[in-house]
Amino acid sequence: MAKSSIKIRAKVKKGEAKVKCLISHPMETGLRKDKKSGKLIPAHFIQEVVCEHDGKTVMNAQWSGTISKNPFLSFEFTGAKAGDMIKVSWVDNTGKSDTTEAKMK
Amino acid sequence: MIKIATALSVMLIAATPFAAQATPDDDLKAFRSYFTKKFPEVPVNDFINGVYSIDAASREQWEAFEEFPSYEISIDNGEEKFNKKFANGKSYADCFPNYKKGIKQNYPYFDTDKGEVVTLEGAINKCRTDNGEEALKWSKGEITEIGAYLASLSRGQKTNVKVPNDAKAIAAYNRGKKHFYAKRGQLNMSCADCHYYYSGSKIRADILSPALGHTTGFPVYRNKWAGMGTLHRRYGGCNKQVRAKPFKSQSDEYKALEYFHTYMSNGLEINGPSQRK
DSSP states (O other): OOSEEEEEEEEEEEEEEEEEEEEOOOOOOOOOOOTTTBOOOBBBOEEEEEEEEEEEEEEEEEOOTSOOOOEEEEEEEEEOOOOEEEEEEETTSSSSSEEEEOOOO | HHHHHHHHHHHHHHOHHHHHHHHHHHHHHHHHHHHHHTTTTOOOOGGGGGGGGHHHHHHHHHHHHHEEEEEEHHHHHHHHHHHHTTTTTTOHHHHHHTTGGGOOGGGGGEETTTTEEOOOHHHHHHHHHHOOOOOOOOTTHHHHHHHHHHHHHHOOOOOOOOOOOOOOHHHOOOOOHHHSSOOOOTBBBBBOOOOTTTSSSSSSEOOOOTTTTTGOEEEEEEETTTTOOOOHHHHHHHHTTOOOOOOTOHHHHHHHHHHHHHTTTTTTTOOEEEEEE
């Protein structure tokens, strides 16, 4: 994958970081049927999203097929300063994964 | 010459029961001043933000969406697909030589040679079929991604739709105008009932957006659709909501409506793609 599937925007204000991510992913539940063939579309969804800052996990989300397509995720954590790097990664149920690093403003 | 002139005037009278003599320019002025009088606190160019220009509470939510909007993925995908070469070695850029400067503001335009309204989606698919590619589906999917990319390059440009002095062009304009003001569906409502006369009022829990500036933000990412859609997809939804049978996307009827509807927003800035609830 040439282009990252994760877009990150993060801002720090008084030690409190606000992180926003937009992930491109089909997030198939496994319950939908293909309209033409009538067969089930196999499940394909993100199971785990992790955000690391300074070697520590600051956010860990366990997801399932109930999350929408191209999910948007926003969270906050303390103890960061502007210019720090954060790393966001996901793993889906087929074993695929992606990781992106971004600098906080 | 006299024949054409009489044909024209007959057509005008037949097509516009509302104001037989009104020119598109008069319509535009009346349309504009209606909304500026109705919402005097809204700056004219803010109407491009639809319902969010008139309601502070929903504007707050919308601004949160727009901080990191869902259509960004579509713009990226659109750029990639736009730059991909066709099988014959040409690309979209050959059909839209000025795309970098922004072209969305000039659509829809009236092609006087062919005697029809040309929408941006129509031009995209014509570009594909001319180059031996299959046409895309009209109302969602790839066509909205390419539309989103082209709209993003046109941001800040002012809508500039012209109605040439051509009998067919004026007929198309009047057809769109008629669609806008005519009652339809089991609920017997017109576009104008909601988005002109009752704009700003509540319809159940939602607030009706003013028709002025409707067209600038398309294609839109609509939360209800969880995806992108064209203006014609939205028209279909509107028609269904008044329990009328929707027309097909890119049918002459909707093309005419888009022509009239966009003309009314002349001078307003393009801000597409945008996010709507």
